Amino acid sequence: MRVLRFLIKLAIWFVVLSLMWVVVLRFFPPPFTFTMAGDLLSGHSVTKDWKSLDSIDPDMPRATIAGEDAGFCAHNGFDFKAMAGAAMRNAQGGRIRGGSTISQQTAKNVFLFQGGGYVRKAFEAWFTVLIEAVWGKRRIMEVYLNVAETGIGTYGAEAAAIRYFNHSADRLTPNEAGRIAAVLPLPKKREAVTPRGFVRRHGNAIARQVGVVRRDGLDACIR
Template sequence: MTGSATIRKKRRPVLTVLLALVLLLLGSVAIHRLVPPPLTFLMVSRTLEGEGLAYRWRSLDDISPRLVEAVIASEDSTFCAHHGFDMKAIEKALKANERGGRIRGGSTISQQTAKNVFLWPGRDWVRKGLEAGYTVLIETLWGKRRTMEVYLNVAEWAPGVYGAEAAARHWFDKSAADLSPREAARLAAILPSPRRYNAGAPGPYVRRRASRVMAAMGTVRDDGLAACVLG
């Protein structure tokens, strides 16, 4: 057997593993284009820790458009314009982190959805690499409307509370379809730290942040920044 033939033989198992990984990634994303995620890694880990689980899937048509506007205003104003990654936000986050102090993220709603649905909590480089791969796939296979629908349904909004429907009932005792602009802004305001802040009876910080979100929601509507979801 020649040297080149030996090398090809050694490479074959590696290529097989890589192909299997690619097919696994594609298959898992393709399935959830139509089928709601049953549970996420975070839900399972919290439940195993003894926490309750409130998770109610709802179609985007059964979620208030105000919540879509609120999360775009709060989390990702360029959601309809980017292809999964906001390079300007990432650059700003890297510069801020280099200066020290509080670590900032530059994750888009697409990246957060990839992380929430398919990956485990953490910040290691393997997870970040897989997050990038999944982000490309959901942008390609799902589109913006499905990405937003999944995001709103799996986001954590209180300890043991996942998704817009469970959050609306937990904090405001109503359906997600009936959320007012102010309530939607409060839910968006607590997204960065849903285990710390209260949307139902907010303190000064959440009230201030919700007010800024409400003001930004007007810009989202006026400038058509949610048109890829609500248009």
């Protein structure tokens, strides 16, 4: 009984503290992430520059939706169809593909660490539910575009735009936004400047989809 009471108290404290953490970050930029800490421990510098969503060219979130999560405005944080499809493709071998939504990736990037298997996935699901309920879609996209790794030691759309294109993220072309979005799944192995092979093809495909996202209203929840 004593152990059970301890576990119940521990669970209550976790719920309360995690909710408070999410509420605070609804209004303040996340100061640091575990991924950034990992870069520092590996000897890399960390470059980041917070930009409000209103100060980022709208083609950047559109490219992110096109490349990462076309149903971002329609789901409640989880795209079970995409997750099932990714599981089936991965079971067949070849390139490993994820089915995580932008909301799930934001929860992982802000509150958790890379790797960790099913335990980390469980916590990721919990924080995804919280940010969907407390933050809403615009805040989720804003935070994602500021904490997502866009290159080794580079975090966010602003730092990526300056690193790759020598100008701010407030005036990205669809092609530039597409290239940054193409880097997101494997930021330590991909470059947005003079990309080759898959990254170039994928970036160009995303750039072509930016207009579709705008025309079909797939970004309606963040306008």
